[in-house]
Amino acid sequence: MSDDSIDVRLPPELAAAVDATTAEWTRAAKMERLWARDATLWTGADEAVWLGWLDVVDHQLAGIDGLRRVAAEIHSAGFAHAVVLGMGGSSLCPDVLRATFGRIAGHPELLVLDSTDPAQIRALERRLDPARTLFIVSSKSGSTLEPNIFKQYFFDRVRRAVGDRAGDHFVAITDPGSQMERVAAAARFRHVTYGVPSIGGRYSALSNFGVVPAAVMGLDVSRLLGHAAAMARRCGVSVPVAENPGALLGIVMGALARRGRDKVTLITSPGVSALGAWLEQLLAESTGKVGEGLIPVDRERLGPPDVYGSDRLFVYVHLTSTPERAQEDRLAALERAGQPVVRIALPDPEHLGAEFFRWELATAVAGAVLGVNPFDQPDVEASKVATRALTDQYEKAGVLPAESPLCVTDAALVPTLKAHLSKIRPGDYVALLAYVEMSEAHEAELQAIRMMIRDRFKVATCLGFGPRFLHSTGQAYKGGPSSGVFLQLTCDDAADLPVPGQRYTFGVVKAAQARGDLRVLEERGRRVLRVHLPSDVKAGLVLLRRAFEA
Template sequence: VASFSLARLDDHLDRRLTELSARGGSEGERAESLRRRSGVALAKLAHAQFRAAIAADRFLLLAERGARPQRLMWSMGASGEGGPDLATSLAELAGAETVLSVPLEALPLGPWKGEDDAAIDRDLSAARGALEALESLGISLSAVSDFLENEGLARLATAFDAISEAVRGRHKSLRQEIVGLAAVLPEVIARLDAESISRRLWRGDPALWVDPERQGDEVKGRLGWLHLPQASEGVVADLASFALDLRRSGFLHAVLLGMGGSALAPEVFRRTLDRGQGLRLHVLDSTDPGSVLEITRAVPPIEALYIVASKSGSTAEPLALFEHFWAEAREKLGDDAPSHFAAVTDPGTPLEKLARERRFRRLFLAPPDVGGRFSALSVFGLLPASLLGVDADALLHGGARMARACGTKAEASRSPGAFLGALMAAAARSGRGRLTIVADPEIAPLADWIEQLVAESSGKEGRGILPIVGEPPGGARSYGRERLVVYLRCSGSLDPRVDGWIRSGTPVAILDCEQGASGLGAEMFRWEIATAVACHIIGVNAFDQPDVQRAKARTSDLLRAYTRKGSLASPPTLWEGPGLALCGDREGPVPPPDGGLGGLATWLLKQVDAGKGLALLVYTHQKPELERRLAALRKVLRDRAHLATTLGFGPRYLHSTGQIHKGGPDDQVFLVVTARPEVDVPIPGAGYSFGVLERAQAIGDLQALLERGRRAFGLQLDSPAGIRDLTRALHAAATARSPAAAGAAARRPRKAG
């Protein structure tokens, strides 16, 4: 547009006309009559010249080649005292190829309709007469134009200088924040721009991650997530209608039975966006008998919709959970049970067949070209969000906004997603592959979703970026040289700590996150882009998970043997004590026979070599009290023993970080902790219980880790209460650990993964 600031023109001229009007006489009367009218008069004559220009042969030749005329924009202010009201001025300025710019507070209230014909083209002689009258009063429009132009340029220069100063300050701040990566990041950014990363990503070029001749079709079939913000718009109305129908039918609860990507995004929505406007959502992604019983006892089937969610339609955990709740519903509801079940899966899966055979209330088919961990903005995430009463449109609009910011023409340094991906990859190449995510409470649940996305996408072929989430934020010198800290910032609760991290030399990326559904949708899309870009840089396929099946296969073997023999085989026992036993690889180190639990805890920490971390993998009922206890332990392990820790509750972590445990860098020691459940729950038709399934999953993962050459130990406890004793013993061992030895281990440089 070509902008005319009619409000500024009228304001300037009115000051001159007011002075003349105060003199009285005929000249004063003429001056008074011209107030607040000069802008409209000038606009009419400018528009006439504009129309003549675009009708001339010179422009018509250009128009034949696709040229379009520039529009004229009239910038209006509020109605001035003594002048015409704004509605009258707007009506006079209505015309072809024009835009009216009006302050929101100055918009006329009530209905207003412009003339059907071009009002701006009428009364041109009166407009010309008004401007001639100004000249007769000694007011030079040429001089006024020069003055306003210079004043406007000065204002723009001032604003530009302020913006430039802010940019320079932010650039200086950013250089300080990522000081540890300053040598590598520019190189990575330049590489991405040279490779046209944004254009190739949106084009769906599989060569970014794989050999297109061998795996190109497979990767192309996993890039539908790029278009979900638009593609999913078509299902929003149906989901909202389904949710409304459930509420009108008396449903109060929705129980989602899923794992990995099918459960993590719904859990984020539940914990961050639930305002009590829809059904109460329960996400069950555990086979622990205590977790299963908790939902069974808390949710009456008559009030519940059970959602079985599985992309493949064959995931063991949700199918086992389905059989349990199906039996419960059949017992309580009889033939009405099917109306309390829904399924979300890809077309053609066993779950689709099951849902049709058992006449579920609804079957939702997801786009098959979207992988599970990238499916948050598909029906896998939008259905639970809609049942919660969350604005699904806002989630998609946020994702679409971020998609535009990361569009095909975006340079890597200007694309929020590509820049974050470059930062993560540069950190990994610099030996800072431990992505430590800290967050304000309002956005903290998003970290669990990010953990799966990054870990499962990047952790393969001995490479990967290891997310560390849920660890309490540390002090200025809490983090070792292997860390990159990303701060998901909303309220700024961690601002006082950030300066300390930066001063200590820890690279820090601050992501300002908007609260609400739109902001969450934007962040999810940002991290998806970032993960795809980071995987390209470190040289792995972002869209497969080759080592996940390893643990599944071991679990299946164990369960088949159990149905024949009635017992589960486990790795060799290395150490036994009252109420617990340690198992692992006989060819590896063995703890001393005496010393009790305290001695065992001290020995375990000594197994974590310099530069390695400790993964705590716990199979038990996930309760808030236990989470707080483990968080406190992780803090002590970091601050006193200088150990970076990750925490996973089984079997959830198998579908989240399980891939990077076995396929990523060999830089962790794994402690798989199981506790014999206090109460067990049979799985209908399976021949074993949830307790047996959970134990088999733990043993299967331990076997898979040992087969991959990882240093891993299994600790079997007689009861869940034993975990409390274990955390106390590890806490004491970390506190007593030699600060000098621990510090040396933390400071020793580690090769990039």
């Protein structure tokens, strides 16, 4: 099963399941129903009101001159950096573009902040001259905690640098009538650009939430959107299901998940490696609910066939312009061993626009195959409520409730860790939930730990940095299959940062988010252990790695 951009290689029994599902979709005219916005294709709830992403590309292309004017006006202002302040769907697409295309000559360098970790914020701030920085406050509802406190912090910093002209350094992307629109008006932001109310955050890559940062950083958005429009046509209502590159991918993911292969293992060419983080949110938050769902596995280094169980689907997104022979050889070995492998070919990074649309459609299709509503996120709110209760308590009392977590220096660490890992069963996955600064040094230690777990227990592994993953894979971890074994990592902050106008600090917010996350995981009966690290996080991770080796 293939077209010129997707090649599906399955063992016979899985191919038969996909063929049967494809035939069912053809017989029941399900793609026609999807494009007709028929909510009964999913659960018959409110799905029909969340399908604005189906035709947003046409609207964006029609308004391309307006996007260019905004980009040109910002360019003429001479900003050195443009920083997206957001979480989840409002930040992940810009982060893909930032990591993929880097700095484009003659335009502001795009950066993204999506963490409340004080060290992460400080590391970003050290790169900036507030007087030459544009901040893009990106929040669909305008009520999300993190973008609001990011705005408070950096608006204060800019005001100190430029005085009453601070609003000229801010742009908002938000839905019409939102709280953020009112904040932007009061602070006299340079621009307010609007999202589409019928598009949820994780489906918003091709709306202004993705396209405005793309234009500001100097990308040719007409080309990006043109590739997306071409993919939308190829996924259209008149295309046979078996030849529809989005429908085919969605059917493969859904049909294989129904047969226990729910760990969608993402392999990417280095040139588009950042795409995996965006796909994590799209797949996990859309499908991981009511005990069902896809568990995306990103940045897990490919291993030999004997480290994998029968719960995997490998999807290889690769650039045809820069072939990776080592990756191809390992995937070929997995295919010979009977693992299902999907290959998706991109001629060049600008075709990411096509992939954004393909994967959005595929995820909606997979949700229909699994019988879930792919446009809600019922379990994300649970963590927000728990966090809000803790930050409200801090505002009143000036302190969070006392606690005595297991520390990485405790003598009980090794036996407690071994007891926790003994709960792993075939078909499970292990997720490291790290509320620490997202740095190369920290990721290297965490990747070493995850590889030890994968190779020893032969299970899928995930790695998420908090609180970023709460708006992404956190939904599937709490609402999806109960096959997760979780290790939450928290740390002391070497230095904290204030949130202007609030009693709580960024460190307190991060601590409240971690505690809220842990509480909900425990309430859902998930297998979870928390380990606390010192303020020297790298040293703490080394101790943790040694405990795994013991």
